[in-house]
Amino acid sequence: MTVQSVPALFLDRVGDTPGEEAFLYPEAGRWRSLTWRQTEERVRKIACGLRALGLRDEERCAILSSTRIEWILADLGLLCAGGATTTIYPSSTPAECAFILSNSQSAFAFVENSRQLAKLKERGADLTLLRKVIVFDGEGREKVGPAEWVMSLAELEALGGAHDASQPGLFEETAERVSPSSLATIVYTSGTTGQPKGVELSHASWVAQAEAVERSGILDHDRGEALHYLWLPLSHVLGKMIGTVQLRMGFSTAVDGRVEKLAANLAMLRPTFVCAVPLLFEKLHSRAQQKARQGGALRLAVFRWALAVGKERARVGARCWRRLLLAAQWEIADRLVFRRMRTMFGGRLRFFLSGSAPLAREVGEFFEAAGLRIFEGYGLTESAGATHVNTAERHRPGTVGMALPGMEVRLTEDGEVLMRGPWIMRGYHGMPRETAEALAEGWLHTGDVGTIDGDGYLTITDRKKDLIKTSGGKYIAPQELEGKLKALSPLVSQVLVHGERRNYVTALVTLDPVAVAAWSKEHGLSANSVADLVSNPTLRAEVARAVDSLNATLPRFATLNRFTLLPAEFSEASGEVTPSSKLKRKVIETRYRSQLDAMYTVNPRSA
Secondary structure (H helix, E strand, O other): OOOOOHHHHHHHHHHHOOOOEEEEEEEOOEEEEEEHHHHHHHHHHHHHHHHHOOOOOOOEEEEEOOOOHHHHHHHHHHHHOOOEEEEEOOOOOHHHHHHHHHHHOOOEEEEOOHHHHHHHHHOHHHOOOOOEEEEOOOOEOOEEOOEEOEEEHHHHHHHHHHHHHHOOOHHHHHHHHOOOOOEEEEEEOOOOOOOOOEEEEEHHHHHHHHHHHHHHOOOOOOOOOOEEEEOOOOOOHHHHHHHHHHHHHOOEEEEOOOHHHHHHHHHHHOOOEEEEOHHHHHHHHHHHHHHHHHOHHHHHHHHHHHHHHHHHHHHHHHHHHHOHHHHHHHHHHHHHHHHHHHHHOOOOOOEEEEOOOOOOHHHHHHHHHOOOOEEEEEEEHHHOEEEEEOOOOOOOOOOOOEEOOOOEEEEOOOOEEEEEOOOOOOEEOOOHHHHHHHOHHHOEEEEEEEEEOOOOOEEEEEEHHHOEEOOOOOEEOHHHHHHHHHHHOOOEEEEEEEOOOOOOEEEEEEEOHHHHHHHHHHOOOOOOOHHHHOOOHHHHHHHHHHHHHHHOOOOHHHOEEEEEEOOOOOOOOOOOEOOOOOEOHHHHHHHOHHHHHHOOOOOOOOO
């Protein structure tokens, strides 16, 4: 019988490979392992504990935590209990947490620790529907009002174990009752243009997508040696999606959301594939460029030569062996430059999967030259994550690949990407008008603008709402220019291209603090902070050279005529960036209106 729900997918995996490793996770300074059978034992206790507390079918239960093994166990437990997961970014403010909990009508919540719990306590009056909070790290037993509002995860599991023993078979019966159309997850959009919307995803969505990913062949390597490293936020649809694919395919996953541990963990665990967002690759690309410059003229020359050789080898591909000189050059370039880069990731990495935002082509080519492949994909929260992906057999750099099996795609006259398929959302929670607009005539209107070539490869050029129309009537895709400029200078961290109804295009530019500190040392300057150096003419000239390089590739109407360096990066804490690192354009343009206006007060050619 065809698997129709996440609980069925999970229990089938446990039945098929009970003794195989499911997860690795850090605890008390060392890595511990869970088999699929051991995972099921903990999931069973959590599920039965929630039913003992009164969780009803499709009732929402939020998770407010960084990426860790308990997040996964809680999610599987509440899904097997018939509930639905509401995801909340751990970086969310108390007000944002209160909005999501209230909007989703969540009755229960898992929180990571006392710091996250404090956010809920601060907004206690707004959370009248929340009946119980379970803390991953903590002893619980804290009282809020007349009843015990908080309990520990250990207490929940103990309650669940007793409940399971007293009612044998109830766990299986509840899990089997979950239907394909039942609500599984509410994932909230980033909210770049306003209040986030709760995307409702059914069990059928996750199951159909996992099957499509398997059929695509992208993860088609031996289950016994495959290891996925998971560090992305599970509150983001990309992280959540790969977890369901794991249930389908059975590979092992190492789980640790601590970004500061990323480099050490990759080198030690030696994963075979890693999912990431473009920001990671941009930072690594920037660091590599910076280190090459710091090594002096000879090292920089060697780096650039090796990069050229690597790019030529990637272009030639499998025919490389026929070109003996290129093959010999590659061996030298690899020994001098690239082998050390691959060792940073453990030496077993087959590929990265990149999603969530566009990847600059220059960045992708850099990693390809080093023998580290990045397969870019595409999808939305509204499509449960991936709808397109490049694979080893069907890889076209600069595109997001072909549609996964079962997904239909077409373009409107103005280039907007429309999609229809079995894992598209069922709607926005409590928002029928917005749902009808997004799913007009059965097609998801993505809001993204793109092109599809003759072989079916999709290229995303920009967001429909983000397209800039200058006063001269020309349309410009800002994200494309922003990505290219970041790739051209290791000093540049973020770029916001501006020009709506203006007579030329400008940009706000933030700088990478680490790269700036290294640049300052290299130039013998005492100051090393961005704020201290942002007005330094030599630093500005360095960025200007990257802007000139970019402009040389652009039509005149799209060139950046002026730019302003800002003293600090845009941040999530200041409300300028979403938890998934997307710029909130309207917020930034409003906040920096005076700096933007100043770039239009004089003739750019004389500035």
